[in-house]
Amino acid sequence: MAESINDVKHRIASTRNTRQITTAMQMVSTAKLNRIQKHTSNYEEYVSRVKAVVMHLAQSHLLDKINSSSNASDHKSGKTAYLVITSDRGMVGSYNSNVIRETNNFIEEHTPNPDDYMILAVGGNGADFYKNRNVNVAYEYRGVSDIPTFAEVREIVKTANSMFEDGVFDKLYVCYTHFVNRISSTFRAEKMLPMDSEAFEEESSKDIKAHDFSAEYEIEPDESAVLKVVLPQYAQSLVFGAILDAKTSEHSSSSTAMQSASDNASDLISRLELQYNRARQAAITTEITEIVGGQEALKH
Template sequence: MAESINEVKHRIASTKSTHQITTAMQMVSTAKLNRIQKHSVSYEQYVSRVKSVVMHLAQSHLLDNINSSSNADSGKAKKTAYLVITSDRGMVGSYNSNVIREANAFIEKNTPNPDDYMILAVGGNGADFYKNRNVNVAYEYRGVSDIPTFAEVREIVKTANSMYEDGVFDELYVCYTHFINRISSEFRAEKMLPMDSEAMNEGASKDVKTSKISAEYEVEPDKQAVLKSILPQYAQSLVFGAILDAKTSEHSASSSAMQSASDNAEDLISKLELQYNRARQAAITTEITEIVGGQEALKH
């Protein structure tokens, strides 16, 4: 019985230690979530202005027939790339499994032939998942900051655009988890390349509400110069927004997972303490019985 009591006592101490760790990790994740949400506010103002400009240009037909592709070749098979955003670490609940499952479903529906697509992975979990399954991972980026910077996104967008211009793929979709609130999120797959007028107008109008534009614009120095300035910012804003959104969802998932782990640890501690008290009471009762029995034996 003594050995059983010591074992339970050891489990209680171990579980309490785990509880302290998960509680600390929950506090860290919550702090990161609060920071990135504040950071997102200023970014949303910027991206709203960029999308507003893009939608005005699209509705004014300044973006008609634009195509940044230099690899148009009707004689070759179409190749699609999917930029899948996951986390680099674990302990984020079902965050990674959900985005990978939804991305796979979207890929299977949109590009059923494995030879017709490739993966651009942002985050170690996604990169490792596809590599382990022999999927073509053409590019991977690990170590995205807890609060992503625009400089990180420039590198990703520059690489993706170079691959597109070089004919490595013909279109690109960004797959990520959109943060709704601390208990809810949803999967999104948005087309980034090629930048055609219809897709850009549709993408911008998701977040920007304006009246229908019918006026014509005069641009200086010329249309190409304006597009050369605006379109890269639009592409960067899409990817940066997706990564920022995904990171917010990641921190929220991590906070929820650690909260759940802490709650489970508390429940287990309560059960173990009850088990320990019962075992200790049984041991004391046994000792008392043995003492009383010994005394009775001495009387005879």
């Protein structure tokens, strides 16, 4: 019985140590979430305005004119690329499994043939998942900062554009988790390449404000020169915004997971303490019974 009590006592101490760790990790994740939310809120207005401008360009068919005169329209590879944003680390709850599952559903719906698509992985979990299943991972980027910088995104966008221009794939979708609030998130798959009118049909139905821009433009020096500046900014803003959004969801999921782990540890400690007290009480009762029995035996 004494050994059993010691085992329970050891489990209580071990669980308390675990709770201290998960509580500390929750505080760190919450601090990261608060920091990145400040960056995200400031960036959302810029992204919204860039998207509104490019959407109006699409409505004016300027994008289609440029695409029809560019080499991008001559791509005939027939392949689609999916830029999947996951985390590099674990202990983020169901964050990674959700985005991978939803991405797989999206892929199954649009390109069910494995030979027709490839993965561009941002984050180690997504890269490892698809590589372990012999899916074509054409590009991977690991080590995205907790608070991503614009410089990190340039390399990703540059690589994706180069692969598109070289005809490696015809279409590129950005798949990530959109942060709604601290307890809710949704999956998004946004078309990034090619940038034509079709790519903005779904965007126009989302919660993007068009602002007070006119669809008619007076362009100097010409349409091509303007779009050469606007489109790269749009591509970078789309990917950077998606990574910021995904990282926000990651930190939120991590904070929630660690809070849940801490709560579970507290529940386990309560049950173990009850078990410990009962075992200790039983041991004391046994000792008293033995003492009383010994005294009675001495009387005879």
